[in-house]
Amino acid sequence: MPPELSVVGSINLDLVAKVDRLPRPGETLSGARLERIPGGKGANQAVGAARLGADVRMVGCVGLDPLADEALAGLREAQVQLDVRQVDAPTGVAIILVAGDGENVIVVVPGANAEVGGFSVQGNVLCQLEIPDAAVEEARAQAEWLCVNAAPARPLVVDADLVVANRYEAEVVGEQRLLAVTLGEEGAVLLEDGKEVARARPPKVEAVDGTAAGDAFTACLVVSMLEGRDREESLRRACAAGAIAASRFGAQPSLPTADEVDAILQT
Numbered sequence: 001m002p003p004e005l006s007v008v009g010s011i012n013l014d015l016v017a018k019v020d021r022l023p024r025p026g027e028t029l030s031g032a033r034l035e036r037i038p039g040g041k042g043a044n045q046a047v048g049a050a051r052l053g054a055d056v057r058m059v060g061c062v063g064l065d066p067l068a069d070e071a072l073a074g075l076r077e078a079q080v081q082l083d084v085r086q087v088d089a090p091t092g093v094a095i096i097l098v099a100g101d102g103e104n105v106i107v108v109v110p111g112a113n114a115e116v117g118g119f120s121v122q123g124n125v126l127c128q129l130e131i132p133d134a135a136v137e138e139a140r141a142q143a144e145w146l147c148v149n150a151a152p153a154r155p156l157v158v159d160a161d162l163v164v165a166n167r168y169e170a171e172v173v174g175e176q177r178l179l180a181v182t183l184g185e186e187g188a189v190l191l192e193d194g195k196e197v198a199r200a201r202p203p204k205v206e207a208v209d210g211t212a213a214g215d216a217f218t219a220c221l222v223v224s225m226l227e228g229r230d231r232e233e234s235l236r237r238a239c240a241a242g243a244i245a246a247s248r249f250g251a252q253p254s255l256p257t258a259d260e261v262d263a264i265l266q267t
Helices: 041-051 067-077 111-115 133-142 167-173 213-226 231-246 258-265
Strands: 004-008 012-018 033-039 055-063 081-087 092-098 104-109 124-128 145-149 162-166 178-182 188-192 195-200
Touching: 004 041, 004 133, 004 213, 012 067, 033 041, 033 067, 041 055, 041 067, 041 124, 041 213, 055 067, 055 111, 067 081, 081 111, 092 111, 124 133, 124 213, 133 145, 145 213, 162 167, 162 213, 167 178, 178 213, 178 231, 188 231, 195 231, 213 231, 231 258
Parallel strands: 004 055, 004 124, 012 092, 055 081, 124 145, 145 162, 162 178
Antiparallel strands: 012 033, 092 104, 178 188, 188 195
C-alpha cells in the first residue's frame, strides 16, 4: 500500500522570468522570458510526493479569480486529491527571477494562502510556513505524525516529528527532535536532538533552476520515511530528488518520479 499523506500548505501561480543574471539593487534588465507555472511550497510538495508514489491530499486555499485554475493544474495532473477552499482573496502568486546559472530570487504574495484554516486531517501531515501559524497548530493538533518544512524561516509554534530546513532556516528554528538540514551542493545532514545521525551528498548535476529543489528534497524525505526506509537511505534519496529538480526549469515540472530517483542513484 502506498503511504498516505495530507499536505496543508500554500498554492500559488509562479510568474517566472528567465534572465541571464540577477539584477543588482536599482538595476533594470530587459530581454527576460516570462512563464506561468503552478507553484507554492505546499502544492509543490504535494505534487512531489504524488510523483514518488504516495496517496496525497492537498489542503489549502485559492481565490475566486482566473489564476486559481492555473495554480491547481499541476495538482490535478498529478492526481492529488483536492480539499481546497475558494476564498474572497486573490490566488497566491510568486514572482521569481531565474538566472542562467540556476540562481534565483523569489517574492511571494500570499493572497488566499493567508486564509488556510478550518480543515480536518489525520494520519501523516506535511506543512510549510507559507500559511499562518494557526493553520500549522491546527495540523499538529490533528496529525499522528507531522513534518514541518521551516520555509520561509520563522520560529516554530509546534513540536513537529520531523523538521526540514536549509542551513539559514535551521539557525532560526534551533534544535529539534529530528531535524534535516539541507546544505546545497554539500548534501544534507539529519540531526536527532542536535546529534548527527545521518549524512548524504547529492549526485552531480548541472544546475538549471533551484526553485523547487528544497520541495523535492522534503517530499522525497517524507515519502521515503513513510515507506519505512532507514534514515540514511531516506536522506540519500531526498538529496537525489533535490538534485534532479535543480537540474530542470520550473517548480512542479522539475519534480522527479520514484523511478527517476532510483535511476540517478544507480549511476
